[in-house]
Amino acid sequence: xxxxxxxxxxxxxxxxxxxxxxxxxxxxxxxxxxxxxxxxxxxxxxxxxxxxxxxxxxxxxxxxxxxxxxxxxxxxxxxxxxxxxxxxxxxxxxxxxxxxxxxxxxxxxxxxxxxxxxxxxxxxxxxxxxxxxxxxxxxxxxxxxxxxxxxxxxxxxxxxxxxxxxxxxxxxxxxxxxxxxxxxxxxxxxxxxxxxxxxxxxxxxxxxxxxxxxxxxxxxxxxxxxxxxxxxxxxxxxxxxxxxxxxxxxxxxxxxxxxxxxxxxxxxxxxxxxxxxxxxxxxxxxxxxxxxxxxxxxxxxxxxxxxxxxxxxxxxxxxxxxxxxxxxxxxxxxxxxxxxxxxxxxxxxxxxxxxxxxxxxxxxxxxxxxxxxxxxxxxxxxxxxxxxxxxxxxxxxxxxxxxxxxxxxxxxxxxxxxxxxxxxxxxxxxxxxxxxxxxxxxxxxxxxxxxxxxxxxxxxxxxxxxxxxxxxxxxxxxxxxxxxxxxxxxxxxxxxxxxxxxxxxxxxxxxxxxxxxxxxxxxxxxxxxxxxxxxxxxxxxxxxxxxxxxxxxxxxxxxxxxxxxxxxxxxxxxxxxxxxxxxxxxxxxxxxxxxxxxxxxxxxxxxxxxxxxxxxxxxxxxxxxxxxxxxxxxxxxxxxxxxxxxxxxxxxxxxxxxxxxxxxxxxxxxxxxxxxxxxxxxxxxxxxxxxxxxxxxxxxxxxxxxxxxxxxxxxxxxxxxxxxxxxxxxxxxxxxxxxxxxxxxxxxxxxxxxxxxxxxxxxxxxxxxxxxxxxxxxxxxxxxxxxxxxxxxxxxxxxxxxxxxxxxxxxxxxxxxxxxxxxxxxxxxxxxxxxxxxxxxxxxxxxxxxxxxxxxxxxxxxxxxxxxxxxxxxxxxxxxxxxxxxxxxxxxxxxxxxxxxxxxxxxxxxxxxxxxxxxxxxxxxxxxxxxxxxxxxxxxxxxxxxxxxxxxxxxx
Ligand SMILES: *[C@@H]1O[C@H](CO)[C@@H](O)[C@H](O)[C@H]1NC(C)=O
Ligand SMILES: *[C@@H]1O[C@H](CO)[C@@H](O)[C@H](O)[C@H]1NC(C)=O
Ligand SMILES: *[C@@H]1O[C@H](CO)[C@@H](O)[C@H](O)[C@H]1NC(C)=O
Ligand SMILES: *[C@@H]1O[C@H](CO)[C@@H](O)[C@H](O)[C@H]1NC(C)=O
Numbered sequence: 001x002x003x004x005x006x007x008x009x010x011x012x013x014x015x016x017x018x019x020x021x022x023x024x025x026x027x028x029x030x031x032x033x034x035x036x037x038x039x040x041x042x043x044x045x046x047x048x049x050x051x052x053x054x055x056x057x058x059x060x061x062x063x064x065x066x067x068x069x070x071x072x073x074x075x076x077x078x079x080x081x082x083x084x085x086x087x088x089x090x091x092x093x094x095x096x097x098x099x100x101x102x103x104x105x106x107x108x109x110x111x112x113x114x115x116x117x118x119x120x121x122x123x124x125x126x127x128x129x130x131x132x133x134x135x136x137x138x139x140x141x142x143x144x145x146x147x148x149x150x151x152x153x154x155x156x157x158x159x160x161x162x163x164x165x166x167x168x169x170x171x172x173x174x175x176x177x178x179x180x181x182x183x184x185x186x187x188x189x190x191x192x193x194x195x196x197x198x199x200x201x202x203x204x205x206x207x208x209x210x211x212x213x214x215x216x217x218x219x220x221x222x223x224x225x226x227x228x229x230x231x232x233x234x235x236x237x238x239x240x241x242x243x244x245x246x247x248x249x250x251x252x253x254x255x256x257x258x259x260x261x262x263x264x265x266x267x268x269x270x271x272x273x274x275x276x277x278x279x280x281x282x283x284x285x286x287x288x289x290x291x292x293x294x295x296x297x298x299x300x301x302x303x304x305x306x307x308x309x310x311x312x313x314x315x316x317x318x319x320x321x322x323x324x325x326x327x328x329x330x331x332x333x334x335x336x337x338x339x340x341x342x343x344x345x346x347x348x349x350x351x352x353x354x355x356x357x358x359x360x361x362x363x364x365x366x367x368x369x370x371x372x373x374x375x376x377x378x379x380x381x382x383x384x385x386x387x388x389x390x391x392x393x394x395x396x397x398x399x400x401x402x403x404x405x406x407x408x409x410x411x412x413x414x415x416x417x418x419x420x421x422x423x424x425x426x427x428x429x430x431x432x433x434x435x436x437x438x439x440x441x442x443x444x445x446x447x448x449x450x451x452x453x454x455x456x457x458x459x460x461x462x463x464x465x466x467x468x469x470x471x472x473x474x475x476x477x478x479x480x481x482x483x484x485x486x487x488x489x490x491x492x493x494x495x496x497x498x499x500x501x502x503x504x505x506x507x508x509x510x511x512x513x514x515x516x517x518x519x520x521x522x523x524x525x526x527x528x529x530x531x532x533x534x535x536x537x538x539x540x541x542x543x544x545x546x547x548x549x550x551x552x553x554x555x556x557x558x559x560x561x562x563x564x565x566x567x568x569x570x571x572x573x574x575x576x577x578x579x580x581x582x583x584x585x586x587x588x589x590x591x592x593x594x595x596x597x598x599x600x601x602x603x604x605x606x607x608x609x610x611x612x613x614x615x616x617x618x619x620x621x622x623x624x625x626x627x628x629x630x631x632x633x634x635x636x637x638x639x640x641x642x643x644x645x646x647x648x649x650x651x652x653x654x655x656x657x658x659x660x661x662x663x664x665x666x667x668x669x670x671x672x673x674x675x676x677x678x679x680x681x682x683x684x685x686x687x688x689x690x691x692x693x694x695x696x697x698x699x700x701x702x703x704x705x706x707x708x709x710x711x712x713x714x715x716x717x718x719x720x721x722x723x724x725x726x727x728x729x730x731x732x733x734x735x736x737x738x739x740x741x742x743x744x745x746x747x748x749x750x751x752x753x754x755x756x757x758x759x760x761x762x763x764x765x766x767x768x769x770x771x772x773x774x775x776x777x778x779x780x781x782x783x784x785x786x787x788x789x790x791x792x793x794x795x796x797x798x799x800x801x802x803x804x805x806x807x808x809x810x811x812x813x814x815x816x817x818x819x820x821x822x823x824x825x826x827x828x829x830x831x832x833x834x835x836x837x838x839x840x841x842x843x844x845x846x847x848x849x850x851x852x853x854x855x856x857x858x859x860x861x862x863x864x865x866x867x868x869x870x871x872x873x874x875x876x877x878x879x880x881x882x883x884x885x886x887x888x889x890x891x892x893x894x895x896x897x898x899x900x901x902x903x904x905x906x907x908x909x910x911x912x913x914x915x916x917x918x919x920x921x922x923x924x925x926x927x928x929x930x931x932x933x934x935x936x937x938x939x940x941x942x943x944x945x946x947x948x949x950x951x952x953x954x955x956x
Contacts (some may be wrong), residue, residue, distance in 0.1 A: 059322055059323055060323060071328065072314035074267075074268065076342050079254070079268045080267050081267070081475045081476070082267060083267075085475065088483065090129065091127060091485055091509075093508045094127045094509070095128070095509075098127075098508075100127075100131075100144060100148065100150065100509075101125045101152060101486075102136065102151045103122060103123040103124075103152045103488070104153050105120075105121075105153060105154050106121065106158070106159040106490070107159065108123060108480055109159065109460060109495070110480045111478060111480060111481075112481070114457055114461070120156075121134035123136075123480065124140065125486035125506060126486075128485065128486055128509045129483055130480060130481065130482055130483065133482055156526075157491060158491040158494050159491070160460065160464060160489050160491065161478055161487060162218060162488060162506075162507060163215040163216045163218075163443055164464055164468050164473075164477060164478055165211075165218070165219040165434065166348065166373065166375075167222055167348060167375050167398055167431035168219035168222070168431075168439055169221065169436075170236075170435075171203065172184045172200040172201060174202040176839045176840065176842045176844065176845045177841055184197075184223055185223070185224035185225075185226035185230065186226075187284060190229070190281055190285050190287070191228050191229045191298065192229060192231055193229045193333070193336040194333045195223060195230065195232065196234065197221045197223045197231060198221075198232075198247070198250070201234070201236070201246035201249070202246075203245065203246055203249070206839045206845060207435065207440070207838075208240070209512075210838070210839075210853070211434065211440045212239065212512045212513075213505070213513065213849065213853050214438075214439065215442075215489040215491070216238055216439050217239075218237055218473070218477055219238060220233050220235050220471050221233055221234050222274040222348055223274045224274075225274070225276035225350040226281065226285075227281055228296050229274070229275050229337075230274040231273070231274055232272060232273055232274075235250065235473060236249040236250055236251060237508065238507065239512055252269045252473065252476075253269065254270065254271045254344075268344055269472075270346050271339055271344055271345045271346070272372075273346070273347050274348055274350070275347055275350065275351075276350035277289070277296075277356040277360055278292075278350075278352050278353060279352075279409055281295075289359065292359075293363065296363055297366070300337060300363070303337030303341055304341060304367060307338045307342070309329040313325065346373075346470065346471055346472050347369070347371045347372050347373075348373055348375055349371050349372075351374045352376050352377060353379050353408075354383050354386070357383060361391075364390050364391035369392070371395040372395065372396065372470050372472075373395050373396040373429060374396075375398040376433075377399060378399075378404055378409060378417070378546075379413075379546065380397045380426075381397075381417035381421050381541070381542075382542070384420075384421065387426060394426055394427075396426065396427035396429055396470045397429065398467075398470075399428065399430060399431070399445075399449075400413075401430060401444075401447075401449050401452070402415050402879060403436075403437060403879050405643075405683055405684060406643045406876075407644030408644070408645060411547075411642060411683075415448070415452040416453055418430070418453070418459075418462065419449070419452060419453030419454045419455075420538060420541070427466050427470065428449070428454065428466065429462050429467045430442065430446045430459075430462045435838070438836070443496075445462075446463045446495075447459070447496050448883075448886075449462060450529070450531060451529070452534055453534050456496055460495060464478045465478040466478070486506055486508055487507050489502050489505050490503045492519050493525035494528050496528045496529060496938075497521075497525040497527075497528070498529070498889055498890055498938050503852065504852075513853075516852035517853070517854060517855040519851050519896050520896060521893070525893075530939055531938060532931065532932055532940065532941035533941075534941075547683075550681075550686035550687060551686065551716075552716070553955055554954075557597070557951055558596075559595050559616035560593075560594045560595075560616065560953040560955075561591055561617070561618045562591060562618075563621060564590075564591075564621050564623055565591060565602075566581065566590070567580060567625040567627075568592065568626050568627075569902055570628065571910050573920065573921075575910045576903070576905045576906040576910050577902050578900070578902045588604040588605070590603065593608045593610050594953055596948075597948045597953060598946070617953075620931075621931050621932075622931045624929065624930045624933060625933065625934040625935060625940070626927050626928070626930075627692075627905055627928055627930070627935045628905065628923055628924035628928070629693070629694025629923060629925075629926030629945060630694065630695070630885060630888075630908040630909050631695040631696070631712075631909050631912045632695070632697070632881040632884050633697045633811070633872045633912055634811065634872030634874060635873045635876065636698055636876070637688065638680070638685055638696045638698045638711075638713055639679060639698055640679075640682065649701070650674075650677035650679065650701060652701045652702060652703060653700045653702050653707060655702060655704025655706065656668040657743055658704055668764075669760060669763055671706075671733070671766075672700045672708035672709070673711065673730060674708065674710050674711040675709075675713075677700065678711065678713055678726070680713075680717055680720060681718060681719075682878070684878040684881060685715040685878075685881075687881075688715045688881040688882050688884075689714075689715040689945065690942055691883070691884070691942055692885050692928040692930070692935045693882065693884050693908075694716065694945055695713070695714065695727060695918075695923050695926065696715050697712045697912070697916045698713070699732075699779070702734075704741065705735055705736060705741070705748060705751060706735050706764075707734040707736065707781075708733070709730045709732070709733055709767065710732050710779070711726065711729055712726070712727040712922060714727055714926070714947065714950065716945060716947070722950065723950060724949030725950075727918070727949065728918055728919060728922060731776070731917045732778065732809070732916050733771055733779070734780075734781070735778070735779075735781070736780065737749065737781070737787050738787075739784060739841070740843075749787075749790050752794065756768065756771070756794065758772065771806060771807075772798065772802050773802075774806055776917050777807035777808065777809050777917040778807065779809045779915070779916065780809065780810055781811045782810050783812040783843045785815035785819050787843070788816060788823065789819060789822070791808070791810070791828075792823065792826045792828065795808050795826060796826070808828045809916070810823070811872060812832075812833055812844075813831065813833070813858070814832075814844035814847040815844065816862060817847075817858045817862060820865035821865045824866040828867070829868040829869070829911075829914070829915040830862055830867050830915075831869075831870040831871070831872045832858055832859060832862075832869060832870070833873055833874060833875075834872070834874045834877075834880075835859075835890070835891055836850070848861060850894050851894060856895075857895055859899075859907070860895035860896070860898050863895070868911050869907060870908065871884070871891060871907045871912075889937065891907055892904035905936070909923045909924065910924070925947065925949050926945055926949075927946040927948075929945070930943065931943050942956065943955065943956055944956065
């Protein structure tokens with residue numbers, strides 16, 4: 001275009017009134033001379049063009065015409081780092097005074113070459129960036145002043161990039177939960193692209209330091225999923241900043257937040273937008289999927305029109321047609337969606353089912369914008385070809401590993417989804433949705449994805465390089481490369497080994513763990529686990545449209561011979577013992593013979609004659625193991641098919657403390673029995689069974705004080721009337737005490753005292769009498785150490801009166817470690833649930849985090865005080881039951897060698913059996929056969945369950 005000479009002669013005040021420009025916006029043009037009250041005025045200008053026939057004319061050219069033209073030129077610039085970014089010597093996030101650090105002799109997973117590159121060498125961190133990877137030139141090291149460089153000898157330890165969480169609500173849904181902690185969902189409209197998660201970011205969330213202790217260095221903080229368009233997301237680094245502000249936590253904010261609202265930095269940086277479809281927006285807005293998609297189309301149409309106006313405006317501006325052009329068309333509410341249409345926004349789209357994915361894919365093609373990733377996305381593995389039809393490029397898929405079936409939309413979720421999607425060339429990300437999953441253990445999601453078939457390079461990439469790329473930050477995070485941000489995790493094992501824990505975490509080169517407690521880890525954990533073969537199961541997931549049959553392939557009631565056993569665990573009456581391990585014998589391979597579901601002989605083909613029966617079924621365990629079946633307590637397993645669907649579950653009991661209990665039920669004293677509500681073959685129960693959790697103990701569902709009597713059942717049984725399906729009709733009496741109830745804690749304790757001093761008649765009186773005699777345990781759901789202290793006193797009070805010893809068990813127990821000695825002395829047991837505590841609520845906030853933040857874990861602290869400890873799962877997390885075997889292995893690793901394998905198994909079998917009042921031998925009447933390792937290992941797979949009570953061996 002021709003160059004205009006702009007001469008500001010006279011301010012045209014009349015234009016002020018008509019200006020539609022936003023006051024904040026105009027600060028962007030503040031380089032002009034005469035900006036009054038934040039408004040850019042128009043100026044009359046005489047422009048003379050040089051030429052053979054100079055012509056004098058008059059046109060109004062705005063004083064900020066150059067900026068407008070620049071703005072127009074920038075409109076469609078795709079975000080990128082500044083051109084000099086790759087030669088930077090110092091990070092914009094560098095904290096001055098940070099000592100340079102040399103990590104020597106590390107095993108460095110760089111993320112390069114598709115995650116396949118591993119370098120043995122050194123890593124130099126300085127000025128907030130990685131200065132060298134592998135070999136650090138001597139002259140570089142020599143240039144440092146003597147003593148300045150901090151040297152860490154990694155002794156060959158694994159080093160990875162910081163863990164990157166693509167989907168988190170850290171700070172926006174803070175812990176512990178207090179009023180105002182949940183700032184994720186606005187209820188003011190279906191489409192609200194103008195909202196910003198940054199505006200909710202609480203800097204005092206207890207979870208920041210916990211997540212950092214798990215190696216998480218960067219997180220994308222998304223608004224919630226109650227809206228179709230919930231708002232803009234922001235990427236933060238998790239370390240504390242000197243300024244202590246939310247804004248100072250931002251990584252490459254797309255705007256200069258010290259100034260105007262939507263002033264883009266140049267070149268533009270990636271913006272993030274949260275979208276959601278399906279059930280959540282429908283539920284929150286009493287609408288349907290049709291309403292949601294229409295709301296999207298309406299919003300995008302609004303944005304499209306604004307974009308067209310801007311484009312028309314710019315076309316005129318760049319060709320000098322300033323006359324009556326007015327102000328650049330701008331709208332604070334729709335500008336974010338316009339940027340979507342200009343390809344400047346990474347859309348993180350919560351979307352589960354084929355129907356919803358289809359709707360969004362159509363939307364992307366109608367309005368021509370790409371989706372960065374579908375999140376949760378439990379059905380994406382069923383529709384890869386649909387994903388490939390999305391506008392622009394195939395979206396990545398951000399998943400949980402095994403958290404599924406919690407609502408219809410996730411009912412067909414599969415643990416094999418990461419692997420199936422990767423096989424289709426679709427990028428896979430594992431994400432936390434923190435605090436839905438505690439992001440401290442995001443790497444555990446990658447470990448599980450690997451266990452179920454995702455290649456190790458892709459599994460590690462799924463929580464580092466891939467999410468970095470999907471959020472548009474792969475130029476600086478997610479890899480260990482020269483010039484990248486110094487976000488580095490030094491691990492105590494291979495990061496994909498179970499229980500992998502950081503020894504140190506660097507963010508922007510700043511060491512985050514002040515005094516890390518490091519665990520001793522054995523050599524075999526220093527490599528990626530060799531995971532089992534799930535080929536058949538993976539195929540079946542697809543073949544059955546996400547609902548493969550989960551029952552055994554066959555149930556054998558005759559003789560079954562297990563060959564090539566390397567270890568055997570049994571409960572011979574004194575808890576779990578390891579009967580033998582490979583190291584113990586050097587002779588013939590060991591076998592175990594099971595007849596009618598009962599172990600009849602262990603030895604060799606020579607010493608177990610029954611094994612020679614030619615017709616008997618033989619199962620080769622390839623160095624595997626037999627161990628007692630595990631038990632799970634804490635979730636409503638067996639009472640619920642789908643947690644989010646009321647019509648699929650037993651339902652909640654009346655709470656006699658706060659509800660009017662109908663008189664037809666007997667007023668306030670009925671005791672509800674979970675056994676009456678049991679539902680067999682829930683998918684969570686069958687998956688638990690296939691994962692070695694053969695017994696479920698479940699109390700009636702209650703969100704109040706009195707739940708009722710729990711029951712023990714076989715998780716693999718087809719229905720209640722099968723012999724052995726119900727293992728014990730009634731186990732324990734269950735109550736809960738909590739700061740969260742509507743009646744006071746003192747009232748709850750008074751109620752318990754009234755009950756325990758035998759002042760109640762009816763059914764409840766009968767059950768309490770059993771508790772007082774010590775024939776059934778009183779299991780008390782409690783997290784607060786203060787409430788536990790009152791309960792310990794109450795127990796002593798009652799026992800003085802009755803002269804008998806009560807069996808009391810605390811379930812939950814997040815703060816139990818504070819009273820470990822007193823709990824041990826009082827003979828109270830603890831079921832820690834979840835196994836790894838998290839401060840969800842105030843009465844859990846003093847949980848013991850375990851290494852690297854504390855030397856001891858809650859479990860090892862309680863065990864050291866002679867407390868009988870079991871591990872349970874969270875309420876509402878029946879999906880998590882299947883992971884019990886990994887939970888107890890992890891607990892053993894966290895105890896730093898103080899818990900052997902047999903004791904680890906006991907945490908979820910014989911100990912729980914005792915704590916929940918099951919007859920001794922109930923749990924160990926099931927034996928679980930695993931190939932490739934013990935029931936605890938990522939290398940092993942459950943292949944059969946022998947049930948003495950049912951008289952069969954189920955073979956999977
Ligand atoms: C490496 O070994 C040395 C000597 O045993 C020890 O002091 C140091 O803490 C180890 N480093 C790491 C990162 O574990
Ligand atoms: C690196 O550490 C390993 C494990 O401690 C050790 O065997 C090896 O000798 C070390 N290499 C160097 C170069 O220090
Ligand atoms: C605002 O931030 C930008 C980018 O970080 C910086 O260049 C500018 O100087 C800051 N302005 C003020 C007024 O602090
Ligand atoms: C735990 O029990 C052992 C063995 O009975 C005993 O020696 C030890 O003192 C007990 N520890 C505590 C903390 O009570």
